[in-house]
Amino acid sequence: xxxxxxxxxxxxxxxxxxxxxxxxxxxxxxxxxxxxxxxxxxxxxxxxxxxxxxxxxxxxxxxxxxxxxxxxxxxxxxxxxxxxxxxxxxxxxxxxxxxxxxxxxxxx
Amino acid sequence: xxxxxxxxxxxxxxxxxxxxxxxxxxxxxxxxxxxxxxxxxxxxxxxxxxxxxxxxxxxxxxxxxxxxxxxxxxxxxxxxxxxxxxxxxxxxxxxxxxxxxxxxxxxxxxxxxxxxxxxxxxxxxxxxxxxxxxxxxxxxxxxxxxxxxxxxxxxxxxxxxxxxxxxxxxxxxxxxxxxxxxxxxxxxxxxxxxxxxxxxxxxxxxxxxxxxxxxxxxxxxxxxxxxxxxxxxxxxxxxxxxxxxxxxxxxxxxxxxxxxxxxxxxxxxxxxxxxxxxxxxxxxxxxxxxxxxxxxxxxxxxxxxxxxxxxxxxxxxxxxxxxxxxxxxxxxxxxxxxxxxxxxxxxxxxxxxxxxxxxxxxxxxxxxxxxxxxxxxxxxxxxxxxxxxxxxxxxxxxxxxxxxxxxxxxxxxxxxxxxxxxxxxxxxxxxxxxxxxxxxxxxxxxxxxxxxxxxxxxxxxxxxxxxxxxxxxxxxxxxxxxxxxxxxxxxxxxxxxxxxxxxxxxxxxxxxxxxxxxxxxxxxxxxxxxxxxx
Numbered sequence: 001x002x003x004x005x006x007x008x009x010x011x012x013x014x015x016x017x018x019x020x021x022x023x024x025x026x027x028x029x030x031x032x033x034x035x036x037x038x039x040x041x042x043x044x045x046x047x048x049x050x051x052x053x054x055x056x057x058x059x060x061x062x063x064x065x066x067x068x069x070x071x072x073x074x075x076x077x078x079x080x081x082x083x084x085x086x087x088x089x090x091x092x093x094x095x096x097x098x099x100x101x102x103x104x105x106x107x108x
Numbered sequence: 109x110x111x112x113x114x115x116x117x118x119x120x121x122x123x124x125x126x127x128x129x130x131x132x133x134x135x136x137x138x139x140x141x142x143x144x145x146x147x148x149x150x151x152x153x154x155x156x157x158x159x160x161x162x163x164x165x166x167x168x169x170x171x172x173x174x175x176x177x178x179x180x181x182x183x184x185x186x187x188x189x190x191x192x193x194x195x196x197x198x199x200x201x202x203x204x205x206x207x208x209x210x211x212x213x214x215x216x217x218x219x220x221x222x223x224x225x226x227x228x229x230x231x232x233x234x235x236x237x238x239x240x241x242x243x244x245x246x247x248x249x250x251x252x253x254x255x256x257x258x259x260x261x262x263x264x265x266x267x268x269x270x271x272x273x274x275x276x277x278x279x280x281x282x283x284x285x286x287x288x289x290x291x292x293x294x295x296x297x298x299x300x301x302x303x304x305x306x307x308x309x310x311x312x313x314x315x316x317x318x319x320x321x322x323x324x325x326x327x328x329x330x331x332x333x334x335x336x337x338x339x340x341x342x343x344x345x346x347x348x349x350x351x352x353x354x355x356x357x358x359x360x361x362x363x364x365x366x367x368x369x370x371x372x373x374x375x376x377x378x379x380x381x382x383x384x385x386x387x388x389x390x391x392x393x394x395x396x397x398x399x400x401x402x403x404x405x406x407x408x409x410x411x412x413x414x415x416x417x418x419x420x421x422x423x424x425x426x427x428x429x430x431x432x433x434x435x436x437x438x439x440x441x442x443x444x445x446x447x448x449x450x451x452x453x454x455x456x457x458x459x460x461x462x463x464x465x466x467x468x469x470x471x472x473x474x475x476x477x478x479x480x481x482x483x484x485x486x487x488x489x490x491x492x493x494x495x496x497x498x499x500x501x502x503x504x505x506x507x508x509x510x511x512x513x514x515x516x517x518x519x520x521x522x523x524x525x526x527x528x529x530x531x532x533x534x535x536x537x538x539x540x541x542x543x544x545x546x547x548x549x550x551x552x553x554x555x556x557x558x559x560x561x562x563x564x565x566x567x568x569x570x571x572x573x574x575x576x577x578x579x580x581x582x583x584x585x586x587x588x589x590x591x592x593x594x595x596x597x598x599x600x601x602x603x604x605x606x607x608x609x610x611x612x613x614x615x616x617x618x619x620x621x622x623x624x625x626x627x628x629x630x631x632x633x634x635x636x637x638x639x640x641x642x
Contacts, residue, residue: 011634017624026631037196041361044189048357051182052350055340065318067338069178076185077395080192084388087195095381098632105634 011105021104025097032090036083043079047072112441119294119449120271123287127275130283136640140280140487141208141464144640147285147376153389156373158288159457160187160364160390161295161397162238163245163450164518169398170430171423173405175414177321177337179344180405182353184398186360191394193365195387200380201537201630207637208375210368210529211469214536217622219544221474226551228469230528231368233555235462236501237521238369239455241514243268243505246451248424249444251510261510268448269502272455276463276494280487281376284456291446291453296397298446302427303400305434306407317403320410327415337409348591358596363522366529369461378639404430424514455501463493516567519594523562527599528554531607537630540623542611549610554603561595564588 016022050058051069058069134140147155165187172180206212211227243265250264259267275283310317322336335342344353364370374383408417408426412433417426428447432440467490472478480486532550535542562568569589570582592598629635 011628013625013628016628016632016634022628022632026627029631033196037193040189040192040196044185044361045354045357048182048354051340052344052353059339064315065322065338067178069340070181070318070338073178073181073185074399077188077399080188080391081395083192084195084391088385088388091381091384094631101632102634 016101016105019101021097021101025094025101028097029094032087036087040079040083044076047076111438112444115441115445116448119290119445119452122290123271123275123283123449123452126286126290127279127283130279130286134280134282136484137487138637138640139282140490141375141460141468142637143280143282143285143376145376145378145637146639147386149377149382149385150389151285151289152373152377152382152386153393154292155285155288155376156370156386156390157393157397158290158292158295158453159369159373160394160454161292161450162242162454162518163249163447164241164514165398165401166295166299166447166450167245167249167424167427168514168518169401170404170408170427171417171425172343173337173402174408174412174417174426175423176342177324177335177406177409178340179342179353181402182356184401186356187364188391188395188398189361190364191387191391193361194370195384195391197534197537198365198371199374199383199387202371202533203374203377203380203383204633204636205537205626205630206375208372208468209465210366210371210533211465211473213533214547215469215473216536216626217619218536218542218547218616219619220478222544223547223551224469225474226548227529227532228465228474230524230551230555231465231469232462233559234366234368234521234524234529235458236504237517237524238367239458239462239497239501240504240508241517241521242451242455242458243501244508244510244512244517245424245514246448247505248510248514249447249451262506265505266502268451268455269498269505271452272459273494273498275452275456276459277491281372281460284453284460285373285376287456288453291449292393294446295450296393298443299397299400299404301439302431302434302443303403303407305439306403306411306430309407309411309434317406317410321406324409324413326413337406351597352592352594355592355597356594358600359519359522359526359594362530362600363526363596366525366533367521368465368525368529369457371533372461372464373457375637379636380633459494459497462497463490466490466493466497516562520559520562523558523595523599524555526596527558527603528552531600531603535604535607535611537626539611540620542607543614543616543619545614545616546607546609546611550603550607553606554599557602557606558595558599561590561592561599564590565593565595566591567593 060068062068062071138144169183172183202213205216211224214223214227246268247261247265250259251261275287307317322338323334324337325334344350377383377386404427408430412429417429420429428440428443431443467486471489472486528551532547566588568582569584569586571585572581
């Protein structure tokens with residue numbers, strides 16, 4: 001694999017990595033991705049732990065015959081889709097920032 | 109049954125047409141292995157869904173829900189959750205830093221030969237388990253649904269294998285992608301029709317539908333019972349059931365994010381932005397599919413009842429039986445044909461992924477140090493490998509026979525992917541200090557650890573009574589050394605731990621120095637592989 005392929009000959013990777021623009025991009029990505037993933041991880045395993053160790057609680061009828069467990073199960077899909085939608089919206093900013101970063105490299 | 113055969117033949121004809129078209133539009137390695145990186149977001153979303161939703165999900169999950177209610181539904185959720193992991197952590201960095209395989213990402217800053225050799229090994233192991241599960245499923249389906257048509261188990265397995273080889277050898281990734289897109293449309297439509305039929309049976313009244321699921325009457329060990337299928341506990345029973353369930357969660361949330369055939373799909377799009385959008389498309393399709401499987405499963409439980417299902421072909425036939433009872437022979441034929449199309453599209457994805465890893469990781473980069481002596485050699489090696497993959501899978505599937513447990517095989521593949529592939533992939537992208545020793549340790553301990561724990565668990569070990577024979581009998585007649593069926597809760601941390609320990613006992617300044625390069629590339633796409641221009 002040759003990282004210097006393409007129009008950019010030997011970019012100075014360390015310089016780009018240290019630039020404020022790139023550090024800003026990384027910090028921004030981290031501030032969305034880390035909490036979003038941790039939230040989903042906790043939400044999913046929280047649901048599994050309740051199912052495994054609190055069967056009486058999740059057997060409560062929450063809406064008509066529907067149990068709390070069934071609603072929590074369906075909510076996994078809703079929460080997953082919501083995270084995906086929020087990420088799509090947020091990530092357009094990441095794309096803009098990285099385009100800016102690449103454009104600046106070309107002019108200098 | 110001839111309608112079913114006719115629909116299936118139309119699918120085969122269409123897929124061969126796609127293969128012919130793809131073969132005329134593919135030149136060179138980038139086209140063969142990655143469809144020229146020109147697949148659009150919605151196309152790749154459908155292809156990923158088509159690659160992922162296997163016969164195990166369509167037939168297996170509906171069956172699990174039909175017999176075990178809420179506990180079976182947990183499998184449907186498990187199929188979906190990994191895509192959040194893929195979306196947030198894997199798809200974009202993978203697309204930006206690799207070329208065709210999981211091994212590419214590892215080899216970017218680690219010593220290429222050892223990590224590629226290990227990555228290829230664990231890729232092939234994961235895929236082999238999956239592949240055989242699909243092939244056995246195809247053969248079993250034929251036996252049950254086309255009984256009397258003259259098509260035997262062996263013929264069905266060989267036919268599926270041969271078609272898969274044709275798609276992959278002649279049409280490469282482009283043909284595979286389009287076969288998967290067509291299949292995803294067929295499967296989603298078919299599932300939607302069935303879900304509407306089920307709800308229609310209950311007058312489109314949600315309360316009536318769920319109320320029926322709370323009183324499912326059947327026989328258990330000869331005794332009549334009435335159970336509430338919305339309540340947990342029909343599958344995961346004490347003492348180890350609850351822990352087994354949590355352990356299974358590890359395989360689900362990380363497993364698909366380490367499945368080589370799913371990861372390979374993100375190299376077929378032009379850039380990371382498209383990869384991201386395609387995951388969201390896939391999440392929409394896969395999520396709504398699994399929500400519908402719960403409608404099908406609960407519908408099968410309350411309309412047909414477990415007794416009827418078990419006496420008419422067994423768990424896996426719940427979906428097809430439901431179609432037959434609700435809408436007659438034509439719907440049954442449609443569902444059967446779609447189940448076959450599903451298997452074909454999935455095995456094609458598995459075959460191209462296995463042959464790509466063999467040709468690109470092992471043959472080109474391990475044996476030939478990354479240099480082709482003649483242009484086009486790697487593609488040729490991949491084509492030859494496809495024949496071997498096809499032949500080996502057919503042989504093993506025939507040797508194991510139609511009675512073998514498809515669920516166990518797929519679980520093994522998922523456990524290896526979660527315990528071996530996922531930890532090293534994540535660490536190589538996000539941990540500067542990570543090195544070759546860590547990758548080799550993580551992959552080998554993850555692979556051997558997960559397989560070892562499954563072999564030492566209650567799936568393979570147990571003391572049977574004198575009356576059990578054949579497939580019901582445990583392979584090893586001893587008390588299980590490891591109490592859980594699903595090793596994830598131990599094997600995933602074990603994979604991470606081995607990767608961590610392997611890393612800290614050695615230092616690799618070269619790998620650390622290249623971390624900046626990988627990070628910039630992974631997060632900006634600077635220097636990433638571009639779409640081919642024609």
